[in-house]
Amino acid sequence: MNLPLLIGYGNTLRRDDGAGVWLVNEFSRCYPGRAHCLSVHQLGPELAEAVVRAPCVVFADASVAVSDLAVSRIEPSDSSSSHRSTHHTTPQDLLHSCLDLYGRIPSDCYVVRIPVRSLSWGETITDEVKAACRDAVEAIAELLDNLAFRGTKAKQDGREGGMDNVRRETERRDIVP
Amino acid sequence: MSNTITIEPVSRIEGHAKITIHLDSKNSVKTARFHVNEFRGFEKFCEGRLMWEMPGITSRICGICPASHLIASAKAGDEILAIAIPETAENLRRILTLAQWIQSHALSFFHLSSPDFLLGFDSDPAKRNVFGLMEDHRDLVRRGIRLRKFGQEVIEILGGRRIHTPWAVAGGVREPLDTGNRDSMLGWIPEAKETTRIALTLFKEVLDKYQQDIVSFGSFRSLFVGLVSDKGDLEYYHGSLRVMDGLGNVIADKLDARRYFDYFAERAESWSFLKFPYYKKLGFQRGAYRVGPLARVNICDQISTPLAEAERVQFKEMTGEAGAQNNSFYYHYARLIELLFAVEEMERLLNDPVTLGRTTRSKALINRSEGVGAAEAPRGILFHHYTVDENGVLQKVNLLIATAQNNSAMNRTVTQIATQFIDDAKLTEGILNRIEAGIRCFDPCLSCSTHALGAMPLHVQLVSEEGIILDEVKR
Structure with a gap:
């Protein structure tokens, strides 16, 4: 079975904006071999291939829109091509590109948003955000365990689901309004 | 009115x-x-920094071609140290430069320009972008994305990261290349060649389709400037400067790129922060020149790799008796020829045993107060010019960038x-x-x-x- 994919992204020169990258490194250290981990400056269509190969994808990013750690399930964006930009790609946009390019996406897609304290110049993240990242690492590990359990259970019950499954283009009507 | x-x-x-x-x-x-x-004033805020820091600083000038700045900066550093770098380091720097060409040229052709070619200049602007293209030309877009990814991965393998890598330094490069990573790069070559050839075929169809439109796409005589090797080959790392006029006459040749300031001057206009460089000898009006793929393919006598050379010959046939291709729309064609060259040349370098050498850095202290590094970036020739004191602290920095020269x-x-x-x-x-x-x-x-x-x-x-x-x- 392919490993789940964890993508942390952000600008590591702007302190807490690099929280997603820090989180991924921490996850690799705490749970080696548990997920395929990628850290990138920003999301781009080059990542689509890695995403569609994974049974599950988790994006980790710093966010000014949340005050507490937030884990949420996401769907592909419903935006038309005119609203997507080559300079700013959201996880939802990337999933949309996966459908366009490969006709499928992982069955489970999540984004972890980490609240930030400082976005000034600097290569270190704040202690508060480090603590939030450590919480996020545990939350992601638990999430992946649950998905793996659900997949095993579904298999035993003779159903599809969990981390062995992908959503295909034929299901796109359900995904994209 | x-x-x-x-x-x-x-x-x-x-x-x-x-x-x-x-x-x-x-x-x-x-x-x-x-x-x-x-306006950013990059040159000014580099003053007072150590020369050793410049590759790392200037590679951050841009997220598109940081590797080109890295190479030009490291070459300027080599000049200040007054040393020859190890052969292995030169090969590795060359591979990095080619990877930069591949990722940037693929971005330009597949992501930015092909929506116009495939969907039409008058097509719905809401869809006339790479995402719109994905819907109807899935295979081509997938290939284009993977070609760019190939360039990015080579940069990441060599430099440790895709952008802003500090891997090249004055005197060489920080790390050698191991066999496993070399083989991983070589594994991409067949697909990269195939994708580039598909793009070339597609582009030739575009040329036929848009003949009427492209007549006015910057078709005028100008000078062309770039590097060529001693034998007149397309060159991107060493070599000397050649200046060609719009009729295809070489009007200056074998110019030492380190003396660029003797040949080129810049004029500022009040309405733009981008300066206007020109060839001094002919003055501002007649001395306007173009750099980059069109200039490089125009000025070289041949390309050293077979597939790209065959394409260059076709390009020249289309130019006919004009001597030089003066239509700027042909930048796209020249860019694809260079993509093919970059893939072939990278394959040659990766198969060269010297590339896997373990000695990658020559060490020295400050031996000169001035150094110029020149390299062909994707968009054209790039100059980094540093003046330092005896401790290597920068007193003056001049960066002459390809886009400005165009x-x-x-x-x-x-x-x-x-x-x-x-x-x-x-x-x-x-x-x-x-x-x-x-x-x-x-x-x-x-x-x-x-x-x-x-x-x-x-x-x-x-x-x-x-x-x-x-x-x-x-x-």
Whole structure:
């Protein structure tokens, strides 16, 4: 079975904006071999291939829109091509590109948003955000365990689901309004 | 009364720009200006830093071709140390430069320009982008994305990260290449060649389809400048400067790139932060020149790799008796020829046993107070010029960037397209896009050429002779 994919992204020169990258490194250290981990400056269509190969994808990013750690399930964006930009790609946009390019996406897609304290110049993240990242690492590990359990259970019950499954283009009507 | 059209921001380029089109009292296009309205002052804030830091600092000037800045900066450092770097380091720097070409040329062709070619200049602007292309040309877009990814992965393997790598240093490079990573790079080569050849076939069809449109896509005589090897081959790392005129005559050859300031000067205009370099000997008007893929393919006598050379011969046949291809739309064609060359040349270098050598750095202290590093970046020749004190602290920095060297040509291109397509003092979406497409031929990167922080949109204004804005489009 392919490993789940964890993508942390952000600008590591702007302190807490690099929280997603820090989180991924921490996850690799705490749970080696548990997920395929990628850290990138920003999301781009080059990542689509890695995403569609994974049974599950988790994006980790710093966010000014949340005050507490937030884990949420996401769907592909419903935006038309005119609203997507080559300079700013959201996880939802990337999933949309996966459908366009490969006709499928992982069955489970999540984004972890980490609240930030400082976005000034600097290569270190704040202690508060480090603590939030450590919480996020545990939350992601638990999430992946649950998905793996659900997949095993579904298999035993003779159903599809969990981390062995992908959503295909034929299901796109359900995904994209 | 006369008018001005403004296009701001210019889209699908790297950086932020505005175009104003000035009309006369009869509403005919008098002139057009490509304004670059950001300023960053990169050269100034490097003063006082240590020369050793410059590869790491200047690679951050831009996220598109940081590796080219890294190489030019490291070469300037080599000059200050007055040393020859190990052969292995030169091969590795060459591979990095080629990887930069691959990722940047693939971005330019597949992501930024092919939507115009495949969907049409007048197609729905909402879909005329790489995402719109995904819907109908899935395989081509997938291939283009993977080709760019190949370039990025080579940069990441060598430099440790895809952008802003500090891997090249004065005296060589930090790390050698191991066999496993070399083999991983070699594994991409067949697919990269295939994708490039598919793109070349596609582009030749485009040339036929848009013959009428491209007549005015910056078709004028100018000088062409770039590096060639001692034998006249297309060159991208060493070599000397060649200057060719629009008739294909070599008017200066074997110029030492380290003396660039003897041959080129820059003029500033009040309406743009992007300067206008020119060939000194012919003065500002006649000395305007173009750099980058079109210039490089025009000026070289041959290309050292077989597939790219065969394409160059076809390119020359299309040029005919003109001597040099003067139509800027052919930048795209030349870019694809260079892509093919980059893949073939990288394969040659990866198979060279020297590339896997373990000695990658020569060490020395400050031996000269001045150093110039020149390298062919994707968009054209790039110069880094540093003056240091005895401790290596920078006293003066000059960066002459490819996009700036194409500035006069970009302005002429915009004027030509505007003259051909605007006849009613009105901007239509199709005209707007053709003007942008004219600029995109040069694949300008404004972030580093102005040394400016770039977002990247387009603004066009239509301005009367009295300076009144009559029409304006932003996106």
